[in-house]
Amino acid sequence: MVIAFVRTIVLYLFIIAGIRLMGKRQVGELEPSELVLALIIADLAAVPMQDFGIPLLSGVIPILTLLAITMIISMLSMKSVKFRALLCGRPSIIVENGKLHQREMRKNRFTVDELMEELRMKGVTDISTVKYAILETNGQISVLPYSDQKPPIAADVNIQTTESGLPLVIINDGRVLEHNLKTRGYDEAWLGKQLQAHGAKTPKEVYLLTADEGGRVYFAAKEGQE
Amino acid sequence: MKRIWIALAILLAILAGTLAHSFYLAGFTRNLTVLLEQAEVHAEQEDWETAAKLTQDAYDRWQKKDLYLHITLRHDETDAIHIGLQEVAELIQCKEGGEYSAANARLIANLELMVEEEQLSLKNVL
Numbered sequence: 001m002v003i004a005f006v007r008t009i010v011l012y013l014f015i016i017a018g019i020r021l022m023g024k025r026q027v028g029e030l031e032p033s034e035l036v037l038a039l040i041i042a043d044l045a046a047v048p049m050q051d052f053g054i055p056l057l058s059g060v061i062p063i064l065t066l067l068a069i070t071m072i073i074s075m076l077s078m079k080s081v082k083f084r085a086l087l088c089g090r091p092s093i094i095v096e097n098g099k100l101h102q103r104e105m106r107k108n109r110f111t112v113d114e115l116m117e118e119l120r121m122k123g124v125t126d127i128s129t130v131k132y133a134i135l136e137t138n139g140q141i142s143v144l145p146y147s148d149q150k151p152p153i154a155a156d157v158n159i160q161t162t163e164s165g166l167p168l169v170i171i172n173d174g175r176v177l178e179h180n181l182k183t184r185g186y187d188e189a190w191l192g193k194q195l196q197a198h199g200a201k202t203p204k205e206v207y208l209l210t211a212d213e214g215g216r217v218y219f220a221a222k223e224g225q226e
Numbered sequence: 227m228k229r230i231w232i233a234l235a236i237l238l239a240i241l242a243g244t245l246a247h248s249f250y251l252a253g254f255t256r257n258l259t260v261l262l263e264q265a266e267v268h269a270e271q272e273d274w275e276t277a278a279k280l281t282q283d284a285y286d287r288w289q290k291k292d293l294y295l296h297i298t299l300r301h302d303e304t305d306a307i308h309i310g311l312q313e314v315a316e317l318i319q320c321k322e323g324g325e326y327s328a329a330n331a332r333l334i335a336n337l338e339l340m341v342e343e344e345q346l347s348l349k350n351v352l
Contacts (some may be wrong), residue, residue: 072234075227
């Protein structure tokens with residue numbers, strides 16, 4: 001049984017490293033080729049994990065081969081639009097100016113129920129308010145309402161806003177993130193002042209402290225700390 | 227582009243490694259087969275001592291590569307060869323001519339099948 005334990009750890013780390021090397025996109029929405037990769041890798045890894053009569057290498061070699069092929073395909077699809085279209089297909093417009101493109105829906109085997117579900121999930125209940133609904137190559141639906149159906153933004157109503165920028169975590173569960181502190185241009189003295197201002201003596205009493213580019217600080221004390 | 231070259235290099239390295247393994251295995255088992263066949267010739271001439279030496283030599287060579295073979299081949303196949311080598315060695319000790327010949331032929335066939343499985347051929351791919 002110890003073999004199963006060790007093999008599982010080795011294969012798990014190997015796959016995580018491989019998927020990580022493929023890039024972030026691989027982890028999120030899956031294109032058809034990526035879905036195939038995920039399914040095959042899962043199966044390939046499971047066999048040598050359970051069957052000790054099979055050498056680990058016979059699981060590792062196919063996985064490594066698949067990852068290398070996927071890497072090549074990813075790079076080629078990034079370089080060539082034609083190759084990308086061939087591999088991943090093209091987005092399909094299934095609603096245009098409030099009208100359903102039934103032929104496109106049939107072509108993509110996309111049912112009305114699925115469309116209504118996707119629209120509801122995006123807060124749309126009336127198809128006639130949709131300018132475009134596009135079935136993307138990863139199977140997700142992008143819904144673009146008519147401009148008069150879009151929620152207004154600050155610029156539309158001429159409201160002046162200030163840019164707060166990205167808040168960086170300075171203290172995370174009692175730990176000071178020195179790199180973020182320096183990135184924001186602050187030092188220990190500034191941090192000491194912030195702690196004092198919020199009634200904390202040490203960073204260990206803080207659950208979360210963030211600072212944005214405008215100098216605004218968010219403070220949350222650790223619960224259960226006096 | 228660098229990633230494509232790295233991926234291609236990995237694929238080529240895997241291909242080269244697996245082909246090298248096939249060639250090495252073919253050569254390695256050919257040597258073992260020659261030793262076992264020579265042992266059988268000697269056994270047929272009632273020269274059990276030389277037959278035992280040759281079989282022991284084959285066994286030692288197999289044992290030397292045990293780790294490599296265990297890593298690259300199915301364990302039931304390597305176990306079958308290991309058991310076969312011990313079986314023929316024991317039959318030589320007992321000077322059981324008929325049974326030895328059958329066991330030796332089975333062992334050689336197992337070795338050949340094992341190598342054949344690893345060769346890049348249309349039959350194996352299909």
